[in-house]
Amino acid sequence: MPYLRAIRAxxxxxxxxxxxxxxxxxxxRKARAPSYQATAQVLVTAVASNGPxxxxxxxxxxxxxxSRTLQTATSVLKSPAAALGTSTRVPGHFTEKSVxxxxxxxxLGESDIVSITGTGSSASQAAALANTYAHQALSLxxxxxxxxxxxxxxxxxxxxxxxxxxxxxxxxxxxxQLSALSSVAAGHDPNFxxxxxxxxxxxxxxxxxxxxxxxxxLAGLVIGAGAASAIEYLNRHVRDEEELLSLYPLPVLSRVxxxxxxxxxxxxxxxxxxxxxxxxxxxxxxxPVDSSAPGRAxxxxxxxxxxxxxxxxxxxxxxxxxxxxxxxxxxxxLRKPEIAERLRVAASLDFVRSEAxxxxxxxxxxxxxxxxxxxxxxxxxxxxLLEAANRRLPELLGEAREAADYVIVDTPPVGQVSDALxxxxxxxxxxxxxxxxxxxxxxxxxxxxxxxxxVLTPAGLLVIGDSGRGDIxxxxxxxxxxxxxxxxxxxxxxxxxxAVWNGSEQSAPGGPDGxxxxxxxxxx
Numbered sequence: 446m447p448y449l450r451a452i453r454a455x456x457x458x459x460x461x462x463x464x465x466x467x468x469x470x471x472x473x474r475k476a477r478a479p480s481y482q483a484t485a486q487v488l489v490t491a492v493a494s495n496g497p498x499x500x501x502x503x504x505x506x507x508x509x510x511x512s513r514t515l516q517t518a519t520s521v522l523k524s525p526a527a528a529l530g531t532s533t534r535v536p537g538h539f540t541e542k543s544v545x546x547x548x549x550x551x552x553l554g555e556s557d558i559v560s561i562t563g564t565g566s567s568a569s570q571a572a573a574l575a576n577t578y579a580h581q582a583l584s585l586x587x588x589x590x591x592x593x594x595x596x597x598x599x600x601x602x603x604x605x606x607x608x609x610x611x612x613x614x615x616x617x618x619x620x621x622q623l624s625a626l627s628s629v630a631a632g633h634d635p636n637f638x639x640x641x642x643x644x645x646x647x648x649x650x651x652x653x654x655x656x657x658x659x660x661x662x663l664a665g666l667v668i669g670a671g672a673a674s675a676i677e678y679l680n681r682h683v684r685d686e687e688e689l690l691s692l693y694p695l696p697v698l699s700r701v702x703x704x705x706x707x708x709x710x711x712x713x714x715x716x717x718x719x720x721x722x723x724x725x726x727x728x729x730x731x732x733p734v735d736s737s738a739p740g741r742a743x744x745x746x747x748x749x750x751x752x753x754x755x756x757x758x759x760x761x762x763x764x765x766x767x768x769x770x771x772x773x774x775x776x777x778x779l780r781k782p783e784i785a786e787r788l789r790v791a792a793s794l795d796f797v798r799s800e801a802x803x804x805x806x807x808x809x810x811x812x813x814x815x816x817x818x819x820x821x822x823x824x825x826x827x828x829x830l831l832e833a834a835n836r837r838l839p840e841l842l843g844e845a846r847e848a849a850d851y852v853i854v855d856t857p858p859v860g861q862v863s864d865a866l867x868x869x870x871x872x873x874x875x876x877x878x879x880x881x882x883x884x885x886x887x888x889x890x891x892x893x894x895x896x897x898x899x900v901l902t903p904a905g906l907l908v909i910g911d912s913g914r915g916d917i918x919x920x921x922x923x924x925x926x927x928x929x930x931x932x933x934x935x936x937x938x939x940x941x942x943x944a945v946w947n948g949s950e951q952s953a954p955g956g957p958d959g960x961x962x963x964x965x966x967x968x969x
Contacts, residue, residue, distance in 0.1 A: 448670045454673065458669060462672060466661045466662070466668065467662055470658060470660070479649035480565070480650055482646060483643035484643055486558050486640040487559045487579060487582075487637055488557060489515060489558065489559055490637075492635050493505065498625060498626075499622075501593045501597065501629065502589060503590070504517050504521060519550055519551065519559050521582075521586060521637075522637075524582050525541060526581075527582040528541045534581075537565070547564050549562040550562075561582070561643075563643060568645035572645040576642050583639060586636070587632065590635075591632065594627075601619050601623050601626070683882070683889065684882065686881060692889050693889055695906050698904065699727040700724060701724045701907065701910075702720050702724065714763045714764060714767035717764070725761045725764040726768075729765060729768070734770070739843075740845065740846040742842055743854070745854065746857070746858065746875065746877060747877065747884070748879065749860055749889070751880070753909045754858070755778065757907055758855040759784060762851075763813050763816065765816075766810075766815040766816035772852075773851070773852045773853070774818045774819070774855070775819050776818070778857045779834060781857070782822065788818060790808045790809075790811075803841055803848065806819055819845075842868075858888070859891075860892040869896070875903040875904060876903065876906075877905070878906075881908070881909070883910075
């Protein structure tokens with residue numbers, strides 16, 4: 446599960462959040478002064494809207510929405526005047542505002558009861574607040590009704606004095622109203638009655654410290670898991686080789702080590718660091734040529750940009766050429782062709798549309814005898830070029846196989862664009878270049894699914910980022926091999942291929958290296 450994996454990846458973060466949450470909750474609970482709550486209950490009796498209390502500020506029945514009646518009654522009992530009266534009658538230096546904050550008036554479920562809850566620093570104070578406020582609210586409402594009833598009685602009595610001029614039915618209705626209003630004037634509230642006074646509570650309100658600690662523990666786990674998952678989501682890069690293999694279980698053909706800072710780009714075999722040479726020699730041993738068959742075509746691709754596929758293709762071609770093999774290096778990354786620039790050779794203007802044979806299009810690399818390159822210039826609109834390249838690629842690969850021992854094809858990242866797929870079905874081997882802390886998980890999974898659907902299985906992984914720590918044979922990578930820069934011409938602008946490998950700010954000429962082997966970030 447993603448959450449469990451995130452927790453396993455960041456256990457210290459989750460543990461720290463849990464500890465902080467529990468400590469904060471317990472500390473808050475102990476520092477918080479105890480409070481008590483007591484509740485009084487008021488019974489609400491709604492009257493008919495066309496009954497004898499017409500003209501009085503009473504709560505009437507609502508046939509469409511019964512709950513609205515209780516809400517109206519609740520709003521009547523929420524009285525600033527009642528809060529002011531309570532503040533002068535309850536000990537404790539209360540004000541109208543503090544009483545309003547200490548009193549809660551709420552309807553009680555679906556019943557006809559409104560609860561008045563008082564919160565105080567002691568049990569007796571809480572009960573006093575609730576009871577005093579309830580009495581004040583009821584008294585104020587009753588006083589208003591009495592005054593209104595007396596005024597209505599006076600008007601009705603005047604109409605009754607002229608009974609001779611009105612009908613008998615009207616006189617009877619006046620008599621009923623006078624009876625009801627007289628009851629109100631005598632002190633009867635037709636709407637509200639105190640059902641139950643508040644009783645002082647026996648214990649403070651709120652949860653126990655133990656329960657709060659348990660809730661804080663659960664909250665800390667949830668927050669910690671969420672934070673760890675957020676980090677995992679934001680950091681979409683594969684952390685290490687173990688995670689890489691769990692997502693795409695392929696053989697690891699070779700591991701290219703982390704290079705020290707200050708290592709420069711190479712344009713010849715002599716400038717490749719010794720341990721990098723050994724990594725690509727290891728790869729070559731697993732991809733032998735067959736003397737009885739045409740040259741072996743090997744495609745280099747990757748799930749994500751900056752995984753190092755272009756630099757790997759160049760270094761592998763240089764190592765093969767230095768070993769005496771005839772090598773043709775195709776730059777089929779037509780969106781970002783960089784091989785010609787890095788090796789300091791001319792690029793074909795439009796090799797995929799040319800009718801010339803391959804032998805006329807290939808360019809020799811002066812610093813690497815035996816290596817010939819086919820590359821194009823950068824184009825703004827590459828779609829027509831891609832369509833033409835897909836049509837001519839099988840022909841070019843066939844000619845290259847006849848002319849070389851190895852044909853190395855550099856393609857765009859499969860995880861982002863589909864340009865590499867036509868080449869993938871035409872080569873002998875697919876080398877998937879990955880780099881820890883750079884390869885995107887989603888793009889790696891997309892690459893895996895896409896190749897699986899096409900029934901294509903890479904020969905294996907070339908993992909960039911292995912430091913060689915703990916390898917007792919690591920020193921053999923440079924044993925007896927010394928690069929001699931002075932013995933080989935060196936382009937004075939050759940800076941980018943391995944500069945980006947070691948994480949420096951330099952990049953290949955013509956723009957940032959989209960497929961360079963940057964030095965991986967180290968995780969604790």
